[in-house]
Amino acid sequence: MVVNLLADAEAEVDRIFQALADATRRDIVRRVIGREQNVTDLADRYAMSFAAVQKHVAVLQRSGLVAKRRRGREQLVGPVLDAIDRARTLLDEYEALWRGRIDRMDAILGEAEGSEAGR
Amino acid sequence: MVVNLLADAEAEVDRIFQALADATRRDIVRRVIGREQNVTDLADRYAMSFAAVQKHVAVLQRSGLVAKRRRGREQLVGPVLDAIDRARTLLDEYEALWRGRIDRMDAILGEAEGSEAGR
DNA sequence: CAGATTCACAACCATTTGGTTGCATATTAA
DNA sequence: TTAATATGCAACCAAATGGTTGTGAATCTG
Numbered sequence: 306m307v308v309n310l311l312a313d314a315e316a317e318v319d320r321i322f323q324a325l326a327d328a329t330r331r332d333i334v335r336r337v338i339g340r341e342q343n344v345t346d347l348a349d350r351y352a353m354s355f356a357a358v359q360k361h362v363a364v365l366q367r368s369g370l371v372a373k374r375r376r377g378r379e380q381l382v383g384p385v386l387d388a389i390d391r392a393r394t395l396l397d398e399y400e401a402l403w404r405g406r407i408d409r410m411d412a413i414l415g416e417a418e419g420s421e422a423g424r
Numbered sequence: 425m426v427v428n429l430l431a432d433a434e435a436e437v438d439r440i441f442q443a444l445a446d447a448t449r450r451d452i453v454r455r456v457i458g459r460e461q462n463v464t465d466l467a468d469r470y471a472m473s474f475a476a477v478q479k480h481v482a483v484l485q486r487s488g489l490v491a492k493r494r495r496g497r498e499q500l501v502g503p504v505l506d507a508i509d510r511a512r513t514l515l516d517e518y519e520a521l522w523r524g525r526i527d528r529m530d531a532i533l534g535e536a537e538g539s540e541a542g543r
Numbered sequence: 544c545a546g547a548t549t550c551a552c553a554a555c556c557a558t559t560t561g562g563t564t565g566c567a568t569a570t571t572a573a
Numbered sequence: 574t575t576a577a578t579a580t581g582c583a584a585c586c587a588a589a590t591g592g593t594t595g596t597g598a599a600t601c602t603g
Contacts, residue, residue, distance in 0.1 A: 322445035378600035497570035
């Protein structure tokens with residue numbers, strides 16, 4: 306159903322913003338965009354336990370912004386360019402909305418739908 | 425100290441992304457950008473209690489993205505254009521960061537992963 | 544093989560989040 | 574003045590978050 310598709314899309318946006326709502330995680334994203342890094346290297350940068358950093362990486366992974374790939378005994382954390390680009394586009398859309406350039410888009414996602422009690 | 429200034433700035437970013445990490449709140453932002461609305465009107469749109477919507481508005485208010493002004497017995501919720509523009513700029517910076525690093529990475533991408541770029 | 548490295552994962556804990564109901568207060572309308 | 578409207582706010586609750594420690598399994602390395 307359309308409602309579920311929308312709900313899924315919204316949930317995905319939720320996860321992306323949620324993932325970015327933590328300074329450590331934003332920093333991790335920056336770092337792995339610079340270069341793939343294993344979890345230990347990442348963990349060494351922050352004043353918290355290895356397991357805590359592991360959890361942050363898991364949150365980012367769930368949001369789709371990063372992914373891990375194995376290399377021997379280590380897991381290399383790297384950016385998922387498609388997802389990051391999706392996030393970027395999403396931010397673009399908010400920017401457009403906020404700038405008020407979306408007079409036409411108002412007709413599309415304006416009054417009609419957003420209201421539905423579907424959550 | 426510089427550290428605290430940075431921490432404050434990061435905390436503010438936290439609050440902004442956090443505020444946007446909920447579909448109802450994103451919807452509220454869209455709506456009040458379209459036109460100032462009182463809390464009751466907003467609450468009528470969503471399948472949750474008045475108090476719940478009140479709390480969502482409070483979160484948005486703490487993030488600085490919206491503000492309330494009194495008109496008689498009602499509180500009109502409206503966008504805070506300065507703060508929204510600040511947030512927009514912030515998102516722009518992330519966009520630039522991501523795009524910039526990705527572009528730069530594209531140049532390097534052909535090479536083997538063994539190559540250490542000292543950082 | 545033995546030890547070190549790297550990671551996964553479970554259990555636990557405190558705090559925050561997102562929701563509820565109920566009650567109090569301010570303002571408008573009749 | 575009384576009733577209806579619009580809001581604020583406290584108390585409560587379940588689930589999620591963000592952290593910890595501890596245990597165990599893979600994978601190098603000497």
